[in-house]
Amino acid sequence: MKLLITGAHGMAGQSLTQKLKQLNDIRLLTPTKQALNLLDQQAINHYLRAEQPEMIIHLAARVGGIQANIANPVAFLTDNILINTHLLTGALSHKIKNLLFIGSSCMYPKDREILSESDMLTGLLEPTNEGYALAKISGASLCKYINLQYGFAYKTIIPCNLYGPYDNFHPTQSHLIPGLIRKLHEARQMNKNEVVIWGNGDARREFMYVDDLTNFIMLAIQRINVLPQSINVGLGYDYTIKEYYQMAAKIIGFQGEFVYDKNQPTGMQKKLLNISLAKNLGWQAQSSLEYGLKKTYDYFLSLPTC
Ligand SMILES: NC(=O)c1ccc[n+]([C@@H]2O[C@H](COP(=O)([O-])OP(=O)(O)OC[C@H]3O[C@@H](n4cnc5c(N)ncnc54)[C@H](OP(=O)(O)O)[C@@H]3O)[C@@H](O)[C@H]2O)c1
Structure with a gap:
């Protein structure tokens, strides 16, 4: 074909x-x-x-x-x-x-x-x-x-x-995960004590x-x-934004604090897909958050601009 x-x-x-x-x-x-x-x-x-x-x-x-x-x-x-x-x-x-x-x-x-x-x-x-x-x-x-x-x-x-790999890691144009990977990586490199999270970190994302x-x-x-x-x-389950930061911080080795900027927009509080139809076809997501973040961070480290 x-x-x-x-x-x-x-x-x-x-x-x-x-x-x-x-x-x-x-x-x-x-x-x-x-x-x-x-x-x-x-x-x-x-x-x-x-x-x-x-x-x-x-x-x-x-x-x-x-x-x-x-x-x-x-x-x-x-x-x-x-x-x-x-x-x-x-x-x-x-x-x-x-x-x-x-x-x-x-x-x-x-x-x-x-x-x-x-x-x-x-x-x-x-x-x-x-x-x-x-x-x-x-x-x-x-x-x-x-x-x-x-x-x-x-x-x-x-x-x-x-x-995942090949995501967009631009400092202002990126989605949550590549954005937080860059932020945490740079904070660790510069020995910063804190990293700012938009909103209160409680919004849930899949x-x-x-x-x-x-x-x-x-x-x-x-x-x-x-x-x-x-x-x-989709996954059919979600994590808080804070949990994404925490898991990425563990992988990247950032040991500082998180500070919450509640004046910044965070979008919807929760968005979770009902994946019953996909499950009926015998499909389910297989990758753990830790595995996916490790693979994505490895890719980020391979970038010449990182
Ligand atoms: N990323 C997410 O979180 C997400 C979530 C849900 C759905 N989606 C959807 O999944 C699909 C794939 O997303 P992705 O994350 O892989 O996006 P991506 O990495 O930004 O890739 C998009 C691709 O589209 C190409 N493209 C953009 N404008 C084009 C044009 N005018 N003519 C030809 N090619 C063009 C881009 O080429 P250049 O790089 O050269 O511009 C790039 O190769 C998209 O339809 C997206 O809306 C993504």
Whole structure:
């Protein structure tokens, strides 16, 4: 099978391509953003016409943490809407029948603590990443409409927060886990006595090691026709932000104190995916928090800028 992965050089893409490369019957297409910019509809059409993949795993997106989303909501909405619309309509017009679209748990209403697939479009979104969430919702809806109208199999996988090697460790643009790894590493290097945590540290978050998501994608590739239209993929349990800091501090060797800045935004108090549908398919996340954080810290240490 000829399989196109968009975003193949990002965090999830690196993990997925490593697994797919081990299979003999898959021919992988993994263009970089420079080779195939998904903001350019003509380039997509040209690429799909030339390569004719049989299935697309659409991982590419403008992705960022809370600060990046707050600072640039216009780009998080418009880039992601354009990327998704261009790619999905391009795939449709080239009659590519199978596509996995990657959503995000921020597609769900902000007032729910446990998030089930049927909760989509039943309430207000978290304002700090509303633009990104709206683009994901429109992408998932477009998948559904294409299936209804044309009988294709365009399915949406909705992961919880992810972390792992190839994550973005930028000091201001990163998600919680790479951000706290950098902070704790630098604090240890500079012999600092304290590290500031945004909020009171009690908000709960579900962060899954990226290999667990790509294990699910491997299963989904085989069973795309029987997958539900949208399916949550997460741990099914969560930790407080303080617990993530504590585990990372243990791995990194930071022995100072945590100070809480309650004036900073932390987003929702709790977000936990209901993963019953994924469990029904026989899947469950396998990586412990300690294992995932160690692997991620090892990757961070290998970066030239670290
Ligand atoms: N990370 C998370 O916590 C998380 C949680 C839930 C869902 N997701 C979703 O999972 C998917 C993978 O996320 P990730 O963490 O692996 O993200 P990532 O590391 O930021 O990778 C995203 C990839 O998309 C590419 N890309 C961005 N704009 C593009 C464009 N215009 N044309 C072509 N490629 C473009 C990026 O290329 P460049 O690097 O060259 O810009 C990058 O390779 C995304 O759809 C994301 O929304 C992520």
